[in-house]
Amino acid sequence: MNTSGADAEAGGPAPDCPELGFYGLAGHTDDPRALLDEITVAEEIGLGSVFLSERFDTKDAAALAGAAAATSRTLGIGTAATNPHTRHPLVTATMATTLHRLSRGRYALGLGRGFDVLFDLMGLPRVTSARLEDTVDLLRTLWRGDAVVDHHGPAGDFPYLRRTAEGVDRIPILMVALGERTLDLAGRVADAVVLHTFFTDDTLARAVKTVRDAAEQAGRDPQSVRIWSVLATVDExxxxxxxxxxxxxxxxxxxxxxxxxxxxxxxxxxxxxxxxxxxxxxxxxxxxxxxxxxxxxxxxxxxxxxxxxxxxATGSAAQCATRIADQFDAGADSVILHGATPSELVPVVAAWRTIRDPARFVSLPANPGRSTP
Incomplete structure (x- = not known):
């Protein structure tokens, strides 16, 4: 039986706090299986999304996202991020299609520039804005079910690419952005943006403005781009x-x-x-x-x-909850509580529940790459 993109988005139960996310296996780990316990606790306390960064060790984005999709019911799942050239575009398109349908529409593909020095050592080209944008276009073409024919662009030369999967898959693209150029690009082409840890509140506000201005200049609804602040959260x-x-x-x-x-x-x-x-x-x-x-x-x-x-966000759980509120005051749509496991976040999330306005977040979908259902 064919499962189209529309079928994959049938949805399921909503998380209690779709505005909050966490990084799975934050930092270094030798045991990727710990992610399964993190997901269990995250859903118990009502976190909205798990974000999965990729390292070339025990943190392969595709494997971790597959585990997250298979063991969760409510969590949105986002890679934040993989790089556009460490996999062939057709492989990336296939990976995202599989995860999108496996999760019933809770998955978003996150792309980022990565580290120039590391790519130099690996023998890979450095990632430019042009390569990111070209990759986004290629992926969306493939997800629509269309073929890529005789393509010559910043992402590479491809005589013919086409998925064998049938149907149209509406897979949102997250873009991890730090510098001005990437923020501008994200506003123009991405469905959502993941900002960077250790942004000051003023920097966060400027980044939000850059993204929304770029979206508007591109003829898009500025509010259609979901912006995630990333807040290092380590309570006392x-x-x-x-x-x-x-x-x-x-x-x-x-x-x-x-x-x-x-x-x-x-x-x-x-x-x-x-x-x-x-x-x-x-x-x-x-x-x-x-x-x-x-x-x-x-x-x-x-x-x-x-x-x-x-x-x-440091100090007491109540102080951390206040810092979460600061992120929304600076213009963010959602907040990733970075650096702590869901078990460590229990008191912070409990404190946040006492001050959050449920009506403000009721329309946020589980998928971290979407601003509306």
């Missing part, structure tokens, strides 16, 4: 050494990889970034800092201004 019930890893370690890892872009986006002092990068202990450490020994994290904490780490 989490042990101190783990809080250090989830905040200082996480921010320092970003500063390692693309600190210039994050510092520029927030208007932070680039000299602080320079001193961090030139620090002898930082330079001597190999690998991501969020996996570093506690002693190094304590040292790195002394290098980073309080202001930089304040772009997060």
């Amino acid at each position: 019930s989490i042990p101190e050494d783990l809080r250090l890893r989830k905040l200082t370690g996480r921010l320092a890892t970003y500063l390692q990889g693309y600190g210039d872009v994050l510092v520029r986006a927030n208007g932070w002092d680039p000299q602080v970034l320079h001193r961090f990068r030139e620090d002898a202990e930082v330079r001597a450490h190999s690998g991501p800092i969020d996996a570093a020994p506690t002693e190094l994290l304590v040292h790195i904490r002394s290098l980073l201004p309080d202001e930089w780490l304040a772009a997060s």
Whole structure:
């Protein structure tokens, strides 16, 4: 029996808090099966979506999203993100079609630029805005059931591409965006945008405006693009050494990889970034800092201004809930509570329920890439 895209979107029970998401297996893990327990708890406490970042170790986006689709009933599922050129476009289209139908329409494909240095080492080209946009066009053509014939563009040269699956699949595309150019591109072509952790509230407001302005200039409804803020959320019930890893370690890892872009986006002092990068202990450490020994994290904490780490949700559960509200006040449609597992988020979500306005979020669908049902 053929299952068309329309059939796949029959839907199911709605999550209690569709406006909230979390990252599955946040950070490093050697045990991807832990995701299954995270999904169980997430649905029990009413979280709306699980986001799955991809690393070239035990975090393959397709495998994790398949597990999430098979074990969840209400959660939206989004890759945030995979890269447009680590899989052939037809393979990516097939992956997304499978996950879309497996989840009955709860899946959104997330694309991002990734790390230039890593792609240099892998022998892959760096990802440009043109490549992202061309990939989006190719995927949507394939999901409509149309063929791609004699294509020559930034995404590559393809004589003939066509899915064997029948039907039309309305699969939303998320775009993970940090810099101005990617925000503008997302507003023009994406269904939803996932912003970046450690955005200040002012930066978040500017990013929202950039996305919505770009959508309007492209002739789209600016409100049709769902914007997800990403808020590092580490409340005081989490042990101190783990809080250090989830905040200082996480921010320092970003500063390692693309600190210039994050510092520029927030208007932070680039000299602080320079001193961090030139620090002898930082330079001597190999690998991501969020996996570093506690002693190094304590040292790195002394290098980073309080202001930089304040772009997060910390303190009591009630204080964290207030910081969630700040994200909506700055213009976000939804918030990813980043860095904590659903079990760790239990008190924060409970506190959020006491101040949230249910009417504000009642029309949000489970699928994280959609702004309306």
